[in-house]
Amino acid sequence: MSSTIIALIAIIVFFAAFKWYASAIERTLGVDPNRPTPAHRKRDGIDYVPSNPVVLFGHHFATVAGLGPIAGPAIAAVFGFLPAFLWILLGTVFIGAVQDMTSLFVSVRHGGVSIMSIAGRYLGETLRKFFLGVMLILLIVINAVFGVLIAVLWIGTTPETATATWVFTLGSVITGILLYRLGVNLVVSTIVGLAFIVLGVWLGYMYPIKLGIVEWIVILMIYAYIASILPVWLLLQPRDYLNTFLLIAGVGGGVIGALIGNFPLQAPLVNTQEAFKFGLDIANRPVWPYVSVLIACGAASGFHSLVSSGTTAKQLPNEKYIRHIGYGAMLGEGFLGITALMAVTTALAWEEYSPGLGSVVTGWGRFLNVILPFIDVKVLITFAALVATAFGFTTMDSSMRLTRYALHELLGIKNIYVAGFIGFLLSLTIALAGTATPLWTLFGSVNQVLVALALTTIAVVLAHFGRRLWFLIPGIAYMYATTLTALLHTITVWLYTLPEGPQKNPLISAIYTEYSRIYGSETGKALADALHLPAFALILTLAVITVILALLILFTSIRWFTAAKRPREPQYVDGEGVRGETAGTPTTTRFSLPRGPFSDFIRFASELRLSVRGLFRK
Numbered sequence: 001m002s003s004t005i006i007a008l009i010a011i012i013v014f015f016a017a018f019k020w021y022a023s024a025i026e027r028t029l030g031v032d033p034n035r036p037t038p039a040h041r042k043r044d045g046i047d048y049v050p051s052n053p054v055v056l057f058g059h060h061f062a063t064v065a066g067l068g069p070i071a072g073p074a075i076a077a078v079f080g081f082l083p084a085f086l087w088i089l090l091g092t093v094f095i096g097a098v099q100d101m102t103s104l105f106v107s108v109r110h111g112g113v114s115i116m117s118i119a120g121r122y123l124g125e126t127l128r129k130f131f132l133g134v135m136l137i138l139l140i141v142i143n144a145v146f147g148v149l150i151a152v153l154w155i156g157t158t159p160e161t162a163t164a165t166w167v168f169t170l171g172s173v174i175t176g177i178l179l180y181r182l183g184v185n186l187v188v189s190t191i192v193g194l195a196f197i198v199l200g201v202w203l204g205y206m207y208p209i210k211l212g213i214v215e216w217i218v219i220l221m222i223y224a225y226i227a228s229i230l231p232v233w234l235l236l237q238p239r240d241y242l243n244t245f246l247l248i249a250g251v252g253g254g255v256i257g258a259l260i261g262n263f264p265l266q267a268p269l270v271n272t273q274e275a276f277k278f279g280l281d282i283a284n285r286p287v288w289p290y291v292s293v294l295i296a297c298g299a300a301s302g303f304h305s306l307v308s309s310g311t312t313a314k315q316l317p318n319e320k321y322i323r324h325i326g327y328g329a330m331l332g333e334g335f336l337g338i339t340a341l342m343a344v345t346t347a348l349a350w351e352e353y354s355p356g357l358g359s360v361v362t363g364w365g366r367f368l369n370v371i372l373p374f375i376d377v378k379v380l381i382t383f384a385a386l387v388a389t390a391f392g393f394t395t396m397d398s399s400m401r402l403t404r405y406a407l408h409e410l411l412g413i414k415n416i417y418v419a420g421f422i423g424f425l426l427s428l429t430i431a432l433a434g435t436a437t438p439l440w441t442l443f444g445s446v447n448q449v450l451v452a453l454a455l456t457t458i459a460v461v462l463a464h465f466g467r468r469l470w471f472l473i474p475g476i477a478y479m480y481a482t483t484l485t486a487l488l489h490t491i492t493v494w495l496y497t498l499p500e501g502p503q504k505n506p507l508i509s510a511i512y513t514e515y516s517r518i519y520g521s522e523t524g525k526a527l528a529d530a531l532h533l534p535a536f537a538l539i540l541t542l543a544v545i546t547v548i549l550a551l552l553i554l555f556t557s558i559r560w561f562t563a564a565k566r567p568r569e570p571q572y573v574d575g576e577g578v579r580g581e582t583a584g585t586p587t588t589t590r591f592s593l594p595r596g597p598f599s600d601f602i603r604f605a606s607e608l609r610l611s612v613r614g615l616f617r618k
Contacts, residue, residue: 171196302450
């Protein structure tokens with residue numbers, strides 16, 4: 001077994017799934033290319049815009065593919081190669097991509113509103129609040145966990161990446177000012193931004209910034225807070241636009257390197273003996289369900305349903321692209337997860353492996369070195385780390401911004417600065433309390449509770465429409481079984497071993513390891529001695545709340561199925577629940593480019609082509 005064979009297996013399976021399985025789902029859903037989409041019927045030039053499907057695919061993929069599909073497989077590889085590989089492969093095909101595709105379809109048939117609003121309409125306002133509660137827990141955990149992962153990367157494997165990242169961020173701000181305030185040509189602005197990427201990698205290699213992990217965690221949380229309240233034109237849009245180039249160069253280069261490099265598999269197929277030494281709260285646990293909750297993004301992520309339903313559905317030009325964007329983009333993320341798994345199981349000797357981003361970027365740098373052998377592998381590792389950090393920054397920005405929305409919906413906090421600051425404090429507290437890495441298992445469980453809720457909501461809607469549910473049942477059953485089993489088993493182990501002391505309790509042991517990593521061995525041990533019980537209580541409380549919410553969602557859904565009537569599907573249902581019978585705007589009208597990074601990339605390519613043509617004509 002080698003990286004070439006692994007990559008080819010994934011390509012063949014994903015191609016077959018897209019061509020035949022997704023097509024069968026498409027027929028069952030009743031996708032209608034002649035039916036007007038909300039992008040046409042509600043077109044306002046801001047949110048509702050019929051977009052070019054290629055550009056929209058890029059927007060969707062860039063939004064859903066954050067740091068999760070890179071970090072999750074790197075951690076789950078502790079169980080060996082085979083469990084993680086099978087879960088990514090099968091979970092993506094039968095659960096993750098199905099959720100993304102069907103949530104996009106259901107949102108399009110409801111005026112482009114979010115899956116949360118649809119859940120509230122069909123299952124009641126109380127369940128929508130449950131949905132928001134689960135989402136808030138997930139977002140806070142994401143901010144804390146990703147902040148710690150990036151900080152550990154910066155003080156460990158690649159301190160050079162810290163310099164590169166901040167130079168890249170400065171370049172993004174300058175690019176935004178050039179584009180949106182000074183009106184500078186897109187080609188010129190893009191060249192300036194790309195120059196900052198190259199400059200950042202060089203400066204990072206020459207002058208790495210070295211701080212402690214606590215300092216980096218605080219700085220990263222402050223950054224996420226500021227980014228969440230800044231105008232999107234100043235940082236987020238230009239940074240995501242430049243991320244497009246990082247995505248193409250870094251991910252594309254890594255995939256090609258893995259394919260032609262033919263790296264042999266060096267990890268054991270199955271391994272359950274070494275989890276404890278890495279400080280993970282999965283010691284002596286069965287492979288199932290824990291491999292499935294360690295890899296959430298990259299196989300099945302509830303966060304994707306929010307993107308598919310609330311954003312992408314408003315820009316879909318025609319229903320015939322639902323399969324390509326909803327199902328296809330998730331297959332791309334699954335392949336990203338498999339590439340990350342290959343980076344830690346084929347490009348590294350097993351003795352070099354440790355769960356985290358450091359192993360991924362090291363292996364990814366070696367993949368890049370196959371196609372760029374004339375560049376020092378240390379520089380390529382720094383570049384790979386910059387790509388991973390850019391994904392992480394995008395995820396943290398989005399999560400902090402969504403945290404504000406969730407706090408507004410749940411608690412009525414309208415002031416964006418206050419709501420953002422509350423999210424900042426909660427995330428920072430969890431990160432500095434030594435609970436972030438031990439929370440990774442809970443992060444996966446909460447994320448997949450959202451998958452279960454999204455699939456359940458979709459099943460309710462499709463039953464309401466009179467559709468068959470054969471492609472949803474396996475995902476709903478597996479997600480509820482996996483998340484509830486993992487959470488209940490974890491809580492039982494935590495409580496059962498609590499009287500036996502810190503060394504016997506896997507969660508408390510993981511907390512001690514986290515404190516030592518953040519604060520040093522002596523200070524960390526002293527802090528853990530004083531604070532391990534409050535940290536234990538915090539994580540336990542979040543786990544119990546998640547279980548309660550999952551059970552409430554499950555029981556509410558069962559009650560609907562046993563009591564609901566099945567009215568015939570209306571022709572149109574908009575965001576206000578108004579049913580109409582008008583023909584709407586034909587879906588054959590021309591596309592327009594939405595605002596955002598991938599549309600800017602298309603404009604850049606077009607302007608560059610015209611500029612080059614002009615030079616030749618002269």
